[in-house]
Amino acid sequence: MFYPNFIDHLEPTITQITLIWMQGGDLYPPMDAPSMHGLLYGPALYWVQFPFLALSSDPILSSKLPSVIAFNIAWCLLFFTYKNSLAKAYLLLLLPFNLILFWNRAEPYFVLLVALAALIVERQPTHKALLLGVLAGLASSLKAHGILYILPFLIFFGGHSLRTVAQFVVAFVVVCLSFFIDGGTSLLQYFEYLKLATKHGISFAYLEKNLFFLLFAWIPIALTFRCTTVSRYEAYRWTGVVLIEILVAIAGSKPGAGVHHLIPIVVLNSYLYEIQLRKIENIEAKFLGIKIGLAILALYVLSFVWKNIYDSEIKSVSTIESQRQATLEIQKFAKEYPSLLMGITDKENDNYNLTFLRPYLITSAAPQFEYAGFMDLSYSGISDKPFVAFLNGCQNKFIATPNHGIPFSIVNFYTNEPLFSVDAQSAFRDHYKARHRGEFFTVYECKESNLELHERALKTWKN
Numbered sequence: 001m002f003y004p005n006f007i008d009h010l011e012p013t014i015t016q017i018t019l020i021w022m023q024g025g026d027l028y029p030p031m032d033a034p035s036m037h038g039l040l041y042g043p044a045l046y047w048v049q050f051p052f053l054a055l056s057s058d059p060i061l062s063s064k065l066p067s068v069i070a071f072n073i074a075w076c077l078l079f080f081t082y083k084n085s086l087a088k089a090y091l092l093l094l095l096p097f098n099l100i101l102f103w104n105r106a107e108p109y110f111v112l113l114v115a116l117a118a119l120i121v122e123r124q125p126t127h128k129a130l131l132l133g134v135l136a137g138l139a140s141s142l143k144a145h146g147i148l149y150i151l152p153f154l155i156f157f158g159g160h161s162l163r164t165v166a167q168f169v170v171a172f173v174v175v176c177l178s179f180f181i182d183g184g185t186s187l188l189q190y191f192e193y194l195k196l197a198t199k200h201g202i203s204f205a206y207l208e209k210n211l212f213f214l215l216f217a218w219i220p221i222a223l224t225f226r227c228t229t230v231s232r233y234e235a236y237r238w239t240g241v242v243l244i245e246i247l248v249a250i251a252g253s254k255p256g257a258g259v260h261h262l263i264p265i266v267v268l269n270s271y272l273y274e275i276q277l278r279k280i281e282n283i284e285a286k287f288l289g290i291k292i293g294l295a296i297l298a299l300y301v302l303s304f305v306w307k308n309i310y311d312s313e314i315k316s317v318s319t320i321e322s323q324r325q326a327t328l329e330i331q332k333f334a335k336e337y338p339s340l341l342m343g344i345t346d347k348e349n350d351n352y353n354l355t356f357l358r359p360y361l362i363t364s365a366a367p368q369f370e371y372a373g374f375m376d377l378s379y380s381g382i383s384d385k386p387f388v389a390f391l392n393g394c395q396n397k398f399i400a401t402p403n404h405g406i407p408f409s410i411v412n413f414y415t416n417e418p419l420f421s422v423d424a425q426s427a428f429r430d431h432y433k434a435r436h437r438g439e440f441f442t443v444y445e446c447k448e449s450n451l452e453l454h455e456r457a458l459k460t461w462k463n
Helices: 010-022 044-055 059-081 085-102 107-123 128-142 144-157 162-178 187-197 204-217 219-224 232-251 259-278 288-311 317-336 351-361 371-379 385-392 422-431 448-462
Strands: 398-402 432-437 441-446
Touching: 010 044, 010 059, 010 351, 010 371, 044 059, 044 107, 044 128, 059 085, 059 107, 059 259, 059 351, 085 107, 085 259, 107 128, 107 144, 107 259, 128 144, 128 162, 144 162, 144 232, 144 259, 204 219, 204 232, 204 259, 219 259, 232 259, 317 351, 317 441, 351 398, 385 422, 422 432
Parallel strands: none
Antiparallel strands: 398 441, 432 441
16 A cells, blocks of 8 residues: 555546546546546546545545555455355455455455445345445446446345335435536436447457456355255356356456456355355365365465566565655656646556656646546547647646656557557657656656747636
């Protein structure tokens, strides 16, 4: 948590969008907005960030805090709920995900919501379906497919009367819509962003990895069926759960997605595993096969954990110190150069990671361009013409880029083709010149011949 930067390029995006929204901007701006900061995440993710960012002067540290709290609460709830140590051991399947378990994206909150769903099912409150609907609404308000993580609890434990289904649906819809009451959150514009996902297609490499992980995650549960009986009605329920989890695997196969979509599935399956274990009377006599299955999974987990630790960029003390110094430098430049915009070069070495520090630069006059978000938009066919006009108009007097690499030469991670057009690079080259070079960043200034144009554009921006 105290690493002075983010580990993933969407993390600063989430922080940045929240800060823009807090300053009166839109969560889902028009596609031609110069900042290009819209994402496919639901508004609840930004609501979670809001109080922590409002109470802290360090946007990076405060943005990480709620996910760390959410995951640890979930962990405590699960260990309080589970009675069998093997079900608790099943949660070791989360370890390969390493620091992803604590990033500021949706997965830590999905884990908490699934843990709460398990607790609701355990406690059997009077309005169980209503409460599960609330959790489903919160999940889909984090990300549209979030309902798939809660729906299995209704299928398995909620009953199937019309009243039960109605309670679930009403609660789900009310909670989802409530996040769009705010004036800066347009439901119609959110749907426009969701439409972009339909243009991305499926990565079969991701799908293969997701299904492989899902298959391994089902090994311990499948082995319990040797020691239990399943009625036809229960078989239908199990089939429904499996189909839902396959849908999640498919949803996580969009280019740019990945196996982390299955993190909440691990928690869901751990509870199903717990339920199966309770049905077996003599665990010691019948569980040799299941223990062997868990041993195989343990080796699988350990291999991934070792790889993650070995590959982790933040294990190096020198890397941590370097990022800390970069943070101090960009904060210093933010004070010296009003409305400083974070530019970009390429993805080599630490060049791209340095741009993750842009939340320190966000002001109402400099909302920052969103590079990770624009990769999504560009992959869906959205042009960079608004940003080219932004550069031609010299609408930010100062732009900082990492010292190394050609400005705005980064490739789109989806296509490995240049993210920005030749026009964007030419606009920057024609209208900006280097003014100051620090240890990590170079500050560019609008050329003198364009200052009058800049002042006029700045007045228009403020009005």
